[in-house]
Amino acid sequence: MSGIWQKPVSHGDILKKVWKHMDLGVLQSKHPFHTPVFGTVCDGAPELRVVVLRRFWRSPARLAFHAHSGSPKLAHIRSNPTVNWVFYHPGENFQARISGLAQIHLDDELADEQWDATSLFARRCYIGKAPSGVSKKPTHGMPDEIVNREPTPEESREGRKNFAVISTQIVKVDVMELDVRGHRRSLFEWSNGELAMKWLTP
Ligand SMILES: Cc1cc2nc3c(=O)[nH]c(=O)nc-3n(C[C@H](O)[C@H](O)[C@H](O)COP(=O)(O)O)c2cc1C
Known part of the structure; x- marks a missing residue:
């Protein structure tokens, strides 16, 4: 029987695996990490929704997705930038829960870069x-006239003023790896650029 307890593992191996799947989640639309759950806090209560993972940076570790600038999640972030992400890979049998601080990008280099990378249809x-x-x-x-067709480049420009990128500076990654013989859980926490790692009971 193969599984996570078969060979010795280091914290570094686990984080490498998580980062690899973040990269794949950005690139592959069918990858389970492409559509994580993103959580904000609204009036003290959690609000969760599925988003599409659009960017991942390793160092310092950050994630980003795209949103309409008028969506309620932006107001939540403005009043409390503490956010959470949940990723689950059913094939590899692990969950990554990520906490961090969100930033809204409307009119900066990242927003321009991501807008330029979107297709006319997505706009x-x-x-x-x-x-x-x-x-x-x-x-x-x-607008009804663009429901069944791609907007022209000129029409698509109308969307730029409503386009936001939400990035998250990763503060904590909690990884739960499932195994029939016993699960394994590890915690990675960044503070002032330093990474601390711990094992947790699952
Ligand atoms: C598969 C899937 C992908 C989604 N991707 C995004 C996304 O990348 N960005 C986004 O703002 N909403 C996305 N949504 C819609 C959100 O889940 C949510 O319904 C919407 O953004 C309203 O959220 P809010 O009212 O909390 O701001 C997606 C929904 C699904 C089902």
Whole structure:
């Protein structure tokens, strides 16, 4: 029977595995790390939603996704930048819970870089209305004329003012690796650029 207890492992090996899957999550749309859960705090209560992982930096460790600038999660972050991410890889049998501090990018180099990398089709989300508004009838939130087609480059520019990148400076990574013979859990915590590592009971 193979599993996590078969060979010795270091904290470094575990973090390397997590980072590898972050890289793959950005690149591969079918990878389980492509669509993590992102949590904010709103009036003291957790608010969770699925997002698409768009960027990952190793050192210092950061993550980012794209959002409509009018979406409620931006207001949550402005009042409390403490956020959480959850990733689960069913094939590799592990979960990574990440806590950190979020930053909103509307008009800086990162926002420009990410906007330039979006397809015309993807820009439709930002041409439309912000998520979470109430509508009298079912709505996609976009102008009707672009529902079934790609916007022209000129039309797509309308979305830039609503486009935000939300980055997270990673402060803590809690990794739970599942194994029938016994799970294994490790914690990585950054403080003033220094990384501390601990084993936890699962
Ligand atoms: C597979 C999937 C991917 C999603 N990706 C994003 C995303 O990258 N950014 C985003 O703002 N919302 C994304 N959403 C929508 C959010 O889950 C959420 O419904 C929306 O952003 C409203 O969130 P808020 O009201 O908490 O701001 C995605 C939803 C699904 C199901």
